[in-house]
Amino acid sequence: MLRLKGIIAAPFTPMKEDGSVNYSLIKEQAELFVNDGISGAFVCGTSGEGLLLTTEERKKIAEAWLKASAGRLKVVVHISHHSLVEQAELSKHASANGADAVAIHAPSLFKIANVDDLAEYCKVSASASPKTPFYFYHMPAMNNTALPMIELLKKVSNIPNFAGIKFTYENIMDYSLSLNFEKGRYDVLFGRDEIFLSALAAGAEGAVGSTYNFAAPLYLEIMNAFKSGNMKRAMELQLKATSMIEDLVKLGGLPAIKSAMRVRGIDCGPCRLPLKTVSAKNADEILKLMKNFMQKEGMLNDSKIYSVA
Amino acid sequence: MLRLKGIIAAPFTPMKEDGSVNYSLIKEQAELFVNDGISGAFVCGTSGEGLLLTTEERKKIAEAWLKASAGRLKVVVHISHHSLVEQAELSKHASANGADAVAIHAPSLFKIANVDDLAEYCKVSASASPKTPFYFYHMPAMNNTALPMIELLKKVSNIPNFAGIKFTYENIMDYSLSLNFEKGRYDVLFGRDEIFLSALAAGAEGAVGSTYNFAAPLYLEIMNAFKSGNMKRAMELQLKATSMIEDLVKLGGLPAIKSAMRVRGIDCGPCRLPLKTVSAKNADEILKLMKNFMQKEGMLNDSKIYSVA
């Protein structure tokens, strides 16, 4: 089964000023990812405003990423849809176009109340493309469904293409138990950039997140320092990442993080409602903040700056 | 602006055993509504599993209801969609086909945190069909967005087609304040069948709900008793309704309520995931329960039984 290692970015969906999707930028995003040492893209996820797009837009974005990646990035397509019929359509489309995996999160409206029902929901969802690895995307902060993942893993052995979990939650105990379930049977990717190092200490080998879009070298260096036993350096760098995220959260949360992409020369444009595009003033402040940060860290000149000598 | 009075049912979406929509039953549902004295249909709402349907299915269901109603029922089409593009498409479709109103609820994934943002979201949503009355559907239990409606009403005077609120929440204080805002400027429909009479006592003149699908005569009689000052009778009947709902909730919640429709001779079939269709055993128990209840109340012989002499 698929194993995603290293840094997987959840790309922003580039939009024009009128709010339509700017498909032409996806190639640039993909090239940047490859250059930065990113190993995969989690397409149309939360950072990509996936649920705010039409089914047709989601298909075209998936196609664009699969084409632009050209096998250099693993591509996971997030296909969650309240309608399982449309979700299956997205699943088959992703699979037919060569996606490495698909992913869904728990529904946010009619909520699932127990692990058995969640396993059943995964089973039906995964069956749309039985040959394509399937990830469950755990993100209680968005969908208010905080069921224990270690218990879910005990119920999914009857789903042949269940690959693992994108674990976007601060409950590192559940993360650690899930990661170590049946000697690491499943791929459990961590989804909180702000505590990436704490997840490495819990055993993470792969992570999916939004700030990886523009700051992957920083996180790769944290990973390198960690692997080489240099915890002091890893901790220093993680604190820098955490502080950067704290600043971006204060400047607007996800829309601020999307805006920060401009520091790498790619302007992904506005957000869709109910997300609130950052004001021009905040956008300038974000750009300045990120420039200062990256210059100080040497990331603007050479994305490989952090690589261990 | 539109004023919906009396009982508005939120029809179940009839489905075949394979889960596809059974459009042919809609005509029967509409006839039953008219016969029962129901004044409107809130189509593709929560009870109608609206969000679990594809955009195409939602359009066809709206068309079927508008045709079957033939002007005898007011038809409100629930058009909520995470994608405002698809939502606008649903809005225009409903409007073009003669819907009396459209409605949206707050998004359940990227949540709205304050009333100003909610008013903005309504404004954009309502603008898709500027000539069609627009309702905000308040249902915190589903989307975890419990903002005060009295505050929302203070911010929507710049939305020309804002008609009112479908208020599905037990906060009767907020309900009462909203109803009386600017001498009753907006239409505020109550959405909790189980405390219908308490809402009448707070001033409600219209209500939208799921058990009205099969038990409207009971609620109309509560309304009649209330209007004629016979609170004792109104209270007795409401207690019967509340107990019936308690039983149905225990037997499976919304899927049990959908199954209860069989007592009126219309089998709306299974539910879509993540809702869990009731088991055959529970379905039988529900039917028996409802038959006993309705026979005892005289509702099976003559839907007008309760009408005040």
Added chain:
Amino acid sequence: MLRLKGIIAAPFTPMKEDGSVNYSLIKEQAELFVNDGISGAFVCGTSGEGLLLTTEERKKIAEAWLKASAGRLKVVVHISHHSLVEQAELSKHASANGADAVAIHAPSLFKIANVDDLAEYCKVSASASPKTPFYFYHMPAMNNTALPMIELLKKVSNIPNFAGIKFTYENIMDYSLSLNFEKGRYDVLFGRDEIFLSALAAGAEGAVGSTYNFAAPLYLEIMNAFKSGNMKRAMELQLKATSMIEDLVKLGGLPAIKSAMRVRGIDCGPCRLPLKTVSAKNADEILKLMKNFMQKEGMLNDSKIYSVA
């Protein structure tokens, strides 16, 4: 078993500027209650800042109320304490001093997760004074324990002195079911002044609240109008009460409501932390607001003004 009917006020605990209890005012409060037609006092409850007092203060306040009431008011003493040992001490003290009943709410720190455990907790709590009627005080907004009361009532038949529930929650369905459980076996008092009339419509015959401290005549008149079938007048008056409460909530919540007591000539002083005493400016605004309101309603000249001719 005890049945509390009509309006039961939850008295504020009068405090001096230095924060110590001003016991001498309790006699004045009790006289006002009697004159206003109030039938009982719920002492050291939430409005009385009961949990913010020492055990000794709580005893002295209970004594003062029992003495001042002189049999003219039913006195329920709220004895909740995290330590069941101190709670039992408060229970025995209240009982020995002639309290008509005692009451506890669910613990707010180590929370109770199911109805069986809550029934057991009530059983142990009630056993401290087995001859004194015992009420469970349901107030999820404060202690985050929202278990269904109808289910609790099914489990308390082995508690001989279980008298009923002070139901301070907006779930009128559960209220109605509890009130009607076993033909009204238990006394279920309603605790939300702001929707008092909606509770009457659900069958309430007694209510406990904070704004009854100064505005009981208004609520008694709502009750009179309701009983005489004059729903129009009852609804008009309830809307006035609801609007008054809305204003007080905006001006500071419980501390504003405590401050409003000045309109009746009794200054109950500051609140204890973590409650925040209203500022002098807000206190003035509250007094003016209440004076205007009460003059307009005729309540300052003659507390019986509303009595049905």
Added chain:
Amino acid sequence: MLRLKGIIAAPFTPMKEDGSVNYSLIKEQAELFVNDGISGAFVCGTSGEGLLLTTEERKKIAEAWLKASAGRLKVVVHISHHSLVEQAELSKHASANGADAVAIHAPSLFKIANVDDLAEYCKVSASASPKTPFYFYHMPAMNNTALPMIELLKKVSNIPNFAGIKFTYENIMDYSLSLNFEKGRYDVLFGRDEIFLSALAAGAEGAVGSTYNFAAPLYLEIMNAFKSGNMKRAMELQLKATSMIEDLVKLGGLPAIKSAMRVRGIDCGPCRLPLKTVSAKNADEILKLMKNFMQKEGMLNDSKIYSVA
């Protein structure tokens, strides 16, 4: 200001079968702590059922710990009380008896809604013993108050004896920011044993918890492995601790953890309501589980087994 490093245990309060405090066992607990290399005791905390005790019991327990420690353990006395008068009494008592620090958590009933109010509450609480270091005990899971600690730290510079935070929450981002606030100005102790290593990776140098009561050598070894750069071993050991905690949570949560103390030869007896003492059957299972675990890890023969050679 005080800095607590290493492992601080939150001792269970030993109780006799009748539920009264078994003060005589405290000396044994203290000796075990010293032998196990524990550096401090957080007395009458959550694990110690502090809030379920009377004020007198809390004083006597604090005295017993201060006497038994004889300067070999740092003793922090948890003094939280809804009544700030009784809390001040506990504070002065602890201070007079030589406590190294006192601690409070946010009130669980009348909740504090913003950081300014929390800082004010801390200021008043800390002023009771102005010479004694004061900790804020952050534990949202118990008191539903999840304010950001990094923001609290920005507001407490006017509290001369503010020493730091006992951070019992899984939000490691906030933990990390708090720890690094003003170059580590405050002592921020971590309070989740189950993710101890992840906290070390975020910079923790001290931790307070319940399973340290009986398994401190395991955690000290994790700390040693971490410090010596042996992350592989640290991760292996943490996984063992996490799995042990998972088992104990399933067997009854805190009461199971209290029962587990028997594996070290100290029977702390039952719990107080609303906590539910584990059944005899579960107690046996817990003992067997812990014996197997500790024998396998070599902790029963020699508590120093893990020390790095």
